[in-house]
Amino acid sequence: MVTTKDIAKICNVSRTTVSRAFNDSGRINDETKQLILNTAKELGYRPDILATSLKNGRTRSIGVVVFDAKNPYFAQMLNAIETEARKRDYFVNITLHQKNAGLEHELLQKLVDYRVEGIILSPVSKGKEFEKFLSGLGKPVVLLGNRVSGNLPYVGIDEKKAAKEAVESICARGYKRIVFVCPPLSENSKDNNYTHEKRKQGYSSAVLENGLLEEIISSDDYAKEAKDMVNNSKDKIAFFCSGDGYALDIMKELRLAGKKAEKDYGIMGFDNIQFLDYVVPRLSTIDNSVEMVAEKAVDLLFDLMNGEKVPNKTYVEYKVINGDTI
Amino acid sequence: MVTTKDIAKICNVSRTTVSRAFNDSGRINDETKQLILNTAKELGYRPDILATSLKNGRTRSIGVVVFDAKNPYFAQMLNAIETEARKRDYFVNITLHQKNAGLEHELLQKLVDYRVEGIILSPVSKGKEFEKFLSGLGKPVVLLGNRVSGNLPYVGIDEKKAAKEAVESICARGYKRIVFVCPPLSENSKDNNYTHEKRKQGYSSAVLENGLLEEIISSDDYAKEAKDMVNNSKDKIAFFCSGDGYALDIMKELRLAGKKAEKDYGIMGFDNIQFLDYVVPRLSTIDNSVEMVAEKAVDLLFDLMNGEKVPNKTYVEYKVINGDTI
DNA sequence: ATGAAAGCGCTAACAG
DNA sequence: CTGTTAGCGCTTTCAT
Numbered sequence: 001m002v003t004t005k006d007i008a009k010i011c012n013v014s015r016t017t018v019s020r021a022f023n024d025s026g027r028i029n030d031e032t033k034q035l036i037l038n039t040a041k042e043l044g045y046r047p048d049i050l051a052t053s054l055k056n057g058r059t060r061s062i063g064v065v066v067f068d069a070k071n072p073y074f075a076q077m078l079n080a081i082e083t084e085a086r087k088r089d090y091f092v093n094i095t096l097h098q099k100n101a102g103l104e105h106e107l108l109q110k111l112v113d114y115r116v117e118g119i120i121l122s123p124v125s126k127g128k129e130f131e132k133f134l135s136g137l138g139k140p141v142v143l144l145g146n147r148v149s150g151n152l153p154y155v156g157i158d159e160k161k162a163a164k165e166a167v168e169s170i171c172a173r174g175y176k177r178i179v180f181v182c183p184p185l186s187e188n189s190k191d192n193n194y195t196h197e198k199r200k201q202g203y204s205s206a207v208l209e210n211g212l213l214e215e216i217i218s219s220d221d222y223a224k225e226a227k228d229m230v231n232n233s234k235d236k237i238a239f240f241c242s243g244d245g246y247a248l249d250i251m252k253e254l255r256l257a258g259k260k261a262e263k264d265y266g267i268m269g270f271d272n273i274q275f276l277d278y279v280v281p282r283l284s285t286i287d288n289s290v291e292m293v294a295e296k297a298v299d300l301l302f303d304l305m306n307g308e309k310v311p312n313k314t315y316v317e318y319k320v321i322n323g324d325t326i
Numbered sequence: 327m328v329t330t331k332d333i334a335k336i337c338n339v340s341r342t343t344v345s346r347a348f349n350d351s352g353r354i355n356d357e358t359k360q361l362i363l364n365t366a367k368e369l370g371y372r373p374d375i376l377a378t379s380l381k382n383g384r385t386r387s388i389g390v391v392v393f394d395a396k397n398p399y400f401a402q403m404l405n406a407i408e409t410e411a412r413k414r415d416y417f418v419n420i421t422l423h424q425k426n427a428g429l430e431h432e433l434l435q436k437l438v439d440y441r442v443e444g445i446i447l448s449p450v451s452k453g454k455e456f457e458k459f460l461s462g463l464g465k466p467v468v469l470l471g472n473r474v475s476g477n478l479p480y481v482g483i484d485e486k487k488a489a490k491e492a493v494e495s496i497c498a499r500g501y502k503r504i505v506f507v508c509p510p511l512s513e514n515s516k517d518n519n520y521t522h523e524k525r526k527q528g529y530s531s532a533v534l535e536n537g538l539l540e541e542i543i544s545s546d547d548y549a550k551e552a553k554d555m556v557n558n559s560k561d562k563i564a565f566f567c568s569g570d571g572y573a574l575d576i577m578k579e580l581r582l583a584g585k586k587a588e589k590d591y592g593i594m595g596f597d598n599i600q601f602l603d604y605v606v607p608r609l610s611t612i613d614n615s616v617e618m619v620a621e622k623a624v625d626l627l628f629d630l631m632n633g634e635k636v637p638n639k640t641y642v643e644y645k646v647i648n649g650d651t652i
Numbered sequence: 653a654t655g656a657a658a659g660c661g662c663t664a665a666c667a668g
Numbered sequence: 669c670t671g672t673t674a675g676c677g678c679t680t681t682c683a684t
Contacts, residue, residue: 032669048662050662051662052662075398078420093387255606275604329677331677339655340654358653377676379660380661380662
């Protein structure tokens with residue numbers, strides 16, 4: 001391995017001077033600088049990042065903790081985060097907590113051990129204690145998806161407003177029964193379900209204002225339940241799903257039962273995952289532009305890393321997409 | 327930050343002894359060890375990974391370089407790799423080369439700079455020179471998807487055999503025209519298309535043996551081309567696609583044109599991405615179990631990192647999946 | 653069983 | 669403009 005020492009010897013200078021040639025700090029003769037740079041290149045010198053980091057505390061890497069990468073929503077997110085970080089010449093340490101609070105805790109701790117300079121987190125935990133833990137990490141943290149508290153910067157869309165708007169657009173089509181599908185809300189756990197709760201609030205607010213009944217499916221067997229509902233209802237039902245995946249599952253179940261979206265029932269998703277491009281009929285949904293969220297999150301994280309203040313809540317735009325299923 | 331120095335002072339021992347308490351090396355009095363461990367815990371001591379790594383060269387991290395994470399195939403792969411690495415208490419540095427050979431080169435170099443202990447790579451480059459570059463990195467490397475040369479360990483399925491088997495199963499259904507759809511092969515670039523070339527070989531071999539004509543669509547406008555073919559053919563056509571995404575695109579186009587899979591044309595994909603679970607009708611495809619590939623790749627990488635020999639080529643099982651589209 | 657000293661590769665303070 | 673010295677936090681001989 002080529003070190004500054006080798007270069008120093010060859011160029012007949014001290015290691016300090018070599019160091020100076022690479023960092024712009026300190027005045028240095030242009031000729032010696034060129035000499036050093038050239039010989040470094042010849043020798044194929046690569047600075048030792050570990051040593052540098054140990055010295056100055058900067059690793060040029062950020063950490064990411066999300067649910068999992070199979071979920072297309074998070075896959076897109078990881079893609080965008082990596083791309084953005086790359087632009088800044090930063091590396092990304094990606095870890096997956098698999099919805100496991102203990103693992104989440106451990107991973108965050110580990111990322112700090114690895115001296116990432118900042119963390120992007122889509123949390124599964126919540127509450128005061130977790131907030132304290134996050135603050136205690138001593139690293140900039142930006143939250144995605146679920147909020148933890150009003151104090152920690154969060155990037156997302158205005159879930160409640162979006163949901164409300166979506167449900168209103170369903171009402172406008174004359175549906176008399178609008179069912180909210182949201183399995184995560186069934187789990188009697190301590191998970192952080194901020195996102196889904198907000199969506200539910202938006203849904204509730206809209207149905208109530210329109211004089212409709214609140215109907216919620218939160219069972220894991222939502223597809224079958226939805227089918228039964230359709231089969232037993234006189235009125236045409238619209239399903240408003242707290243995620244495109246749920247909508248796709250229901251559509252599949254109902255298609256197999258000979259029911260056609262839009263004709264026999266209405267359905268709307270949430271998130272607008274890329275896969276929808278492949279699906280016919282076009283699923284109505286809400287574009288929760290994950291790329292924009294990720295970009296913004298990286299932006300904010302770097303602002304924080306640079307010691308700047310950022311707002312606690314940053315909303316990016318969403319868009320109700322009128323497909324062919326409502 | 328709590329260091330060994332602090333603990334040493336409190337326990338009235340030297341830093342060496344503290345070090346010994348954590349590593350099993352060296353004999354140490356059990357009482358002092360317990361004392362040290364306890365005070366360390368109390369103080370919330372966390373070893374400095376950077377310093378440790380600088381000293382002993384091990385970072386407990388591996389690097390991954392793949393095309394992108396939006397592609398569900400790679401997303402699943404990343405998920406599996408992270409999960410496997412986690413089991414071994416290793417971190418994963420994920421980077422995306424976006425099919426850009428220059429970026430691929432740079433990323434590999436960078437990962438080495440970061441002292442990852444091994445690399446999993448789905449290459450876009452190929453050829454002797456690239457092989458030399460990879461060997462020159464001085465790190466264990468395991469290749470996924472595309473091979474680079476016979477010398478570097480590779481994990482995948484027997485693409486050619488799988489493709490041949492699939493095409494034969496299509497023949498068995500009586501199709502007289504079987505069209506291979508493979509846009510990557512059109513690109514007149516220097517990309518590494520090992521996978522797709524192997525699939526084509528399998529296809530060619532099967533159609534020739536069955537006395538059929540070789541027909542290949544490699545245009546980027548494959549969906550439209552496929553539609554035109556169906557509209558103008560007397561015989562029922564089967565499309566054998568070198569990737570599920572292509573198949574889904576074609577199915578969408580044809581559905582919009584009022585054509586039904588299996589009734590008006592046959593179609594088969596490749597890879598069996600998770601998303602297919604949502605799609606009706608069930609797409610026939612080949613299960614290229616990405617989880618198994620990823621698991622095996624991590625296995626082999628760790629073997630290499632432990633100085634063991636591994637085979638240059640490791641095939642995992644695949645399975646032709648008979649859906650409802652052939 | 654424990655400690656002193658050296659060093660991983662780099663940079664920053666202080667001199668000159 | 670350049671060199672000397674010291675130190676980041678840890679481990680590893682080599683003594684004792």
